[in-house]
Amino acid sequence: MQLFEYAIVNGVLFGLFYGFIGIGLNLLFGVMRLVNLAHGDLVVFGGYLGYSLAVDAHINSLWAIPLSIPAALVFGFLVYHATVPRLRRAVDTETASLIVFFGISQVLEALMTMIYGANQVTLPSPGGPVSLFGQDYPASVVISAALSVPALALLYLYLYRTRIGLATRAVMADEDEAVASGVRVRRVAVWAFMIGVAFATTAGTLTAFMLGGINPTTGSGLTITAFTVIIIGSLGNPLGTVVGGLLVGLASSLSLTQAYATEWTAVVPYVLLLVVVLVRPSGLFGATVRRA
Amino acid sequence: MAHRPYRITTGLAALVLALGGLATLSAGSADAASAHAKAGTITVGTLYASTGAYATSSMPEYAGLQFWAKQVDSHGGMYVAPLRRKEKVKIVAYNDQSDPATATSLYDQLISQNHVNVLVADFGSVLTAPAITIAKDQKQLLFDVTGSGTSFFTSGSNPYVVLTSLPVSAVWPKPVAKLLIQLKTKRVAILYCQNDFDQAQATAIQGFLKAAGITPVYFQGVPTTQSDYSTLVQSIKATNPDAVLELGYPNNDIAFLNELKATGTHFKFVLTPFLGQLPSLFTQDVGAPAVNYTYTYAVPPTLVINHVNIGLGLTAFVRQFAPGKPSTVNFLDVAGYNAGLAVQAAFAHATSMSQLGIRAGITAVNGKLQTLEGTFKVDNTGEQLGELLPVAQAVPHGKGFALKIVYPATPAQVKMVNAKAKYPAPTK
Amino acid sequence: MPEDDATPADAPPPPTPHDAAGADRTGRAAPSGRIWGLRAREGRWVRRVVPVVATPVLLFFAPHVYNNLAFLTTMVVYVVLAEGVNLLYGFTGYLPFGYVGFFGAGAYGASLAVVDWHVTGLVALVIGGLTAAIIGLVVSPLLRLSGAYFALATLAASQVLYYVVANEPWTYGESxxxxxxxFGATETYVIALVIMALALAVTVAVRDSRFGLSLRAIRSDPVSAAMAGIDVVRARTAAWFISAALAGLAGAIWAIMTAAFYAENPFDLTISVYAIVFALFGGVRTVLGPVIGTVVLYSLYQYIGISNPQYFELVYGLLIVGLALFLPGGLGSLVTGSAARWRRRRTRPVTGALDGAAPGGGTP
Incomplete structure (x- = not known):
């Protein structure tokens, strides 16, 4: 029973983090129909930034969060203008973006290998074990999960309490109608792109904590996890992403407690995804069921 | 509609052009081949992975092989018996990016385009597998450095593969099982990663233990990609084990030890396989205090073998390989160098320059060759039988840790034992 | 997908000179009605037979140019996969991210057949193809999904399949x-070429048949297609099975070439990604596009891998980004100058109108 409780809490902690990882990706897809295969690599890039600060500058790696945000915004702005206008003109934006971002992911992976080498790097733990509900959890995991909550709250405020957030949601719901009612799609798209990238790198600063370490190839796995999370919670629905993250986190954690299920841990998110989309073809929080 | 036939002609033209591009490919590599024919050097073809999952292990192994070639050439080359003279060595190497499909075509490239004399495989079973096939197909001698997958050596006798380092995965954990029995552990927990390498070890240890009447209280596999060990550690803790074996790849071992550290979990006996192979990586990623008292396989350079009859002894190797920085030398550097020595021995005793003639050189020295990894002995499938590994334990040493051999695998290693196993491990 | 109306900077009018050139070309070819002195009817057969026969024949001689059979066989295997992606994505609009699942299933089925049942090579190939088709049947409910949901659900399914094969002792995939x-290396290559010819023949058949026409109708608008009397579900499922079986055959011959089955290799997701990138890069909805895309990109891959390994990923990544951004219609568009236009006209009759309206129709 004690183990069960431990797994639940651990699942929630990881679930929050998964939601954090997924949310930036969902923003890009929801607004621009971009399939960002480089998302996980951006996340890992953020992680390396934190690593550099901790190891080279000898300051707490969490400083990477405020420092990475402006850098990510600028980077996002540049990448947006280099790629998105052309992609949006493509016959099929979804697939065209898939190729372009696959290329970007290769480039990022190569750059990270050149700068940081191929070895796994880890960050020193930010402190001793933290006690929650009578059991000990690694401080790194608790802190990361705790930081995911305000990040998700900030995005919520952006989407639901600002004018541009309203416009963003309008574009996500129906771009045609949004345009017809006077929404400036490009402005929405630039900001969504920049914020999406910033969320990726910020979540990234926590990955070395959550995953025990990072290496240049960590990104591709994270991309798939992020996609799984946002599909379960419906594309274009930020709140759904949080729920999707929690579901994946809980299911994975619980499967680790069961004999014979441990070897299937990696499959759990995929099975969850298949079950969800077969029952509800547009995810748990899809507004409309897509035509068959 | 009518303009479409046009597109087929142009399409085919493009295809022809692309084939022309292929011609450039072979023209580029033909240089290397003709260079070999003219200069009369012995070419050794190999692959390395500068990126991807295997880079951590592949790069040091490649560095070791390069060091060997440099050493040989500084002595005017190596003796080639059929030619009755010394020849320089040239390494032709390509980067497979840890991708087996790429590795397949690059191995073929080395044989069909570069016409290398012998092939040395990249690190690990996954990247070695395609080379095994090609070696058999094209009747090309392959020196397999660390690809100890059990399925490589089961399909009858194969003269074209020689495993140079480490016995196969199913053999080498025997000393661990014997140590556990000696320490009278009753409750053993085994957590392994689902890959050929770790799974074979887990099953082998389970078998050895069961034969001694010990049934593991926890025996679970996890995907090799597993990074979150928190729930797993709690599950293992719940079984109240006397000993915990975590059998993974370097990243798994590091994540596991870090999890123990972060939650302050203490077990009486913890073993991870890669600590012995990559101690400096573990110092950097886990830190000495958390590594202390962990058990591992003792491999060179922890295992010091200076009684050799080919190449450098371990101490000399470490000094010359990384002058001033002995702690940066790891097992895979040694393994790469050792593969070179096997090549050298094969040529020194080869009966002809044909591939089987070179293999006959291995047969001639089989069981007699003493390298810095121990006695070199392969069976007729090419499987390594010598080089059994003792068990070592990390103990505090200054600010860091030192690996001390606590249990020997062979009678010859008994005198190497330089510490008694600290069991149960003191709390940190 | 509507264009970015409100922002002229992002959506300039379509390049009219380009269009004019296309029309010009059409104009030149059309009046004569003859290609290489053939009548339209014969010309049509030329269009059908030439790619199917000439491509394998040309590639058959490739070992004389570049004698690396492992590379060439892998390349031909990728051509088959790219054509499979073409059939599915090009003609039905379903992007199968998890396409590698069929490839892996084929490799697995063939390996098991050889190792365990000791069947002959050709039987193993058939078993490989069948295994993939059966998997196709099992996962066919996924066809209810669309767009990115479909793409990622197939990916999930391929991963589930991978773990089943890789995790269980009874599957023999574990160790x-x-x-x-x-087969010998040359034999393997020739068989791969035959499989490729089959893939090309199927693509030609689909392109020129009523079946292909109905697929394209479904792609542009499934609802109208259904109203026009097309059995949408059946047509889609048929394309799905054909595509799955092709990938299975490719996987089978690949397994026979590498002569080793490690589940993580044939189920590696990068295989899917490469097949898709190659197909799109060459140009889907054409017969030769995926062939050219694969030959060019995979040769480049090999070339960079041999000549400048240090910056391999970087160069390859930049190349893909550049090509995808500046040649969005695939290489086919470069070759003919009108492929993209043709494609637009074929599949999205309304796009032209939208594009035309874009500069004026923006809302401030």
Whole structure:
């Protein structure tokens, strides 16, 4: 029973983090129909930034969060203008973006290998074990999960309490109608792109904590996890992403407690995804069921 | 509609052009081949992975092989018996990016385009597998450095593969099982990663233990990609084990030890396989205090073998390989160098320059060759039988840790034992 | 997908000179009605037979140019996969991210057949194809999904399949299999070429048949297609099975070539990504596009891998980004100058109108 409780809490902690990882990706897809295969690599890039600060500058790696945000915004702005206008003109934006971002992911992976080498790097733990509900959890995991909550709250405020957030949601719901009612799609798209990238790198600063370490190839796995999370919670629905993250986190954690299920841990998110989309073809929080 | 036939002609033209591009490919590599024919050097073809999952292990192994070639050439080359003279060595190497499909075509490239004399495989079973096939197909001698997958050596006798380092995965954990029995552990927990390498070890240890009447209280596999060990550690803790074996790849071992550290979990006996192979990586990623008292396989350079009859002894190797920085030398550097020595021995005793003639050189020295990894002995499938590994334990040493051999695998290693196993491990 | 109306900077009018050139070309070819002195009817057969026969024949001689059979066989295997992606994505609009699942299933089925049942090579190939088709049947409910949901659900399914094969002792996938030699290296290459010819023939058949026409109708608008009397579900499922079986055959011959089965290799997701990138890069909805895309990109891959390994990923990544951004219609568009236009006209009759309206129709 004690183990069960431990797994639940651990699942929630990881679930929050998964939601954090997924949310930036969902923003890009929801607004621009971009399939960002480089998302996980951006996340890992953020992680390396934190690593550099901790190891080279000898300051707490969490400083990477405020420092990475402006850098990510600028980077996002540049990448947006280099790629998105052309992609949006493509016959099929979804697939065209898939190729372009696959290329970007290769480039990022190569750059990270050149700068940081191929070895796994880890960050020193930010402190001793933290006690929650009578059991000990690694401080790194608790802190990361705790930081995911305000990040998700900030995005919520952006989407639901600002004018541009309203416009963003309008574009996500129906771009045609949004345009017809006077929404400036490009402005929405630039900001969504920049914020999406910033969320990726910020979540990234926590990955070395959550995953025990990072290496240049960590990104591709994270991309798939992020996609799984946002599909379960419906594309274009930020709140759904949080729920999707929690579901994946809980299911994975619980499967680790069961004999014979441990070897299937990696499959759990995929099975969850298949079950969800077969029952509800547009995810748990899809507004409309897509035509068959 | 009518303009479409046009597109087929142009399409085919493009295809022809692309084939022309292929011609450039072979023209580029033909240089290397003709260079070999003219200069009369012995070419050794190999692959390395500068990126991807295997880079951590592949790069040091490649560095070791390069060091060997440099050493040989500084002595005017190596003796080639059929030619009755010394020849320089040239390494032709390509980067497979840890991708087996790429590795397949690059191995073929080395044989069909570069016409290398012998092939040395990249690190690990996954990247070695395609080379095994090609070696058999094209009747090309392959020196397999660390690809100890059990399925490589089961399909009858194969003269074209020689495993140079480490016995196969199913053999080498025997000393661990014997140590556990000696320490009278009753409750053993085994957590392994689902890959050929770790799974074979887990099953082998389970078998050895069961034969001694010990049934593991926890025996679970996890995907090799597993990074979150928190729930797993709690599950293992719940079984109240006397000993915990975590059998993974370097990243798994590091994540596991870090999890123990972060939650302050203490077990009486913890073993991870890669600590012995990559101690400096573990110092950097886990830190000495958390590594202390962990058990591992003792491999060179922890295992010091200076009684050799080919190449450098371990101490000399470490000094010359990384002058001033002995702690940066790891097992895979040694393994790469050792593969070179096997090549050298094969040529020194080869009966002809044909591939089987070179293999006959291995047969001639089989069981007699003493390298810095121990006695070199392969069976007729090419499987390594010598080089059994003792068990070592990390103990505090200054600010860091030192690996001390606590249990020997062979009678010859008994005198190497330089510490008694600290069991149960003191709390940190 | 509507264009970015409100922002002229992002959506300039379509390049009219380009269009004019296309029309010009059409104009030149059309009045004569003859290609290489053939009548339209004969010309049509030329269009059908030439790619199917000439491509394998040309590639058959490739070993004389560049004698690396492992590379060439892998390349031909990728051509088959790219054509499979073409059939599915090009003609039905379904992007199968998890396409590698069929490839892996084929490799697995063939390996098991060789190792365990000791069948002959050709039987193993058929078993490989069948295994993939059966998997196709099992996962066919996924066809209810669309767009990115479909793409990622197939990915999930391929991963589930991978873990089933890789995790269970009874599948023999756990510790890998070593295959005995089934075909010689040259034989393997020739068989791969035959499979490729089959893939090309199927693509030509689909392109020129009523079946292909109905697929394209479904792609542009499934609802109208259904109203026009097309059995949408059946047509889609048929394309799905054909595509799955092709990938299965490709996987089978690949397993026979590598003569080793390690589940993580044939189920590696990068295989899917490469097949898709190659197909799109060459140009889908054409017969030769995926062939050219694969030959060019995979040769480049090999070339960079041999000549400048240090910056391999970087160069390859930049190349893909550049090509995808500046040649969005695939290489086919470069070759003919009108492929993209043709494609637009074929599949999205309304796009032209939208594009035309874009500069004026923006809302401030």
């Amino acid at each position: 890998g299999m070593s295959l005995p030699e089934v």
